[in-house]
Amino acid sequence: MNRQRREIKMDRAAWLLFFTLCTALAWHARLHADEIPVRGQPVDQVSFRVQAGRELANDLGQAVLYLQREGRDSASLADAVNRGMRQALKRAGAEQAVKVSTGAYRTWPVYDKNRIVRWRVSQELRLESSDMAALTRVVGALQDQLQVRSMQFLLSPAARESAEESLTVEALGRFQRRARAIATALGASGYRLGQLDISSSGPPPVVGLRREVAAAGVSRVAAPAVEQGVSRVQVTVSGSIRLLRAE
Structure with missing residues (x-):
């Protein structure tokens, strides 16, 4: 017991x-x-972002014209479009400052009460140039034969790349200055760089002209009046820093 x-x-x-x-x-x-730091949220970590941007004059113009014919015989329509496009290519090619290429070629039927009553055939002609005066001259010269689908202005790849490079340096400098200011304001002895992301963006092209000009009965058309406008290039630097404390 x-x-x-x-x-x-x-x-x-x-x-x-x-x-x-x-x-x-x-x-x-x-x-x-x-x-104890929470996983994924280190102690004294600060995240922020800065931006640097600039407006630049658009230095590249693009135009899309098209030739269209409509009738009952699709073969004769295709022949007419082919001959007309060859003439347009020859006329546009005379301007050395303008890059010329052909675009979409389409043939489609027109129905009436589920019956094909006629056909339409069309082909696009694409123009591109950094010489805006030359581009508008060619567009004006071709409007007695072709119709304008669209005309837009944008930054050339070379101009955009150059702007993005300089803006990246500027944005990184702003990020460093902001990081030092944050560390000083929060009483830290310094900071250590964490994650860093760099991205760039720009607006869509400026549409200088979007209309369809009837070619029938027109013997001469003046060059279109356009404004090439500007585009804004912007670089964003986002990231995080970890504040250092004096021991």
Whole structure:
């Protein structure tokens, strides 16, 4: 009997010791919880972004014209479009400053009460140039034969790339200055660079002309009046820094 009582007392003491240790560990973890960084959210980490932008005059013009014929005989229509496009290519090619290429070629039926009553055949002519005066001259010269589908102005790839390079340097400088200002304001001795992302963006091309000019009965058409406009190039630098504390 005495032996059983001693074993019961020992079991109670062991459970009491175990409970006391668990309570102490729980309070210790609670007291120091703020000292443990949450995964994915390091202590003293600051995220922000800066931008640098510039407006530049558009230096590239693009125009799309098309030749279309309509009638009952699709073969004769295709022949007329082919001959007309050859003439247009010859006239446009005379302007050395303008790049000329052909675009979409389409043949499709026109229905009336589920019956084909006639056909339409069309082909596009694409023009591109950094010489805006030359481009508008060619467009004006071809409008007695072709119709204008669209005309737009944008930055050339070379101009955009050059602007993005200089703006990237400018944006990175702004990021460094902002990082130093944040570290100073928050009483840190410095900072360590964390994640860094660089992206660029620009607006869609400026539409200088979008209309269809009827060619029938027109012997001469003046060059279209256009405004090439400007495009804004923008570079964004976003990232995070980790503040350093003096020990």
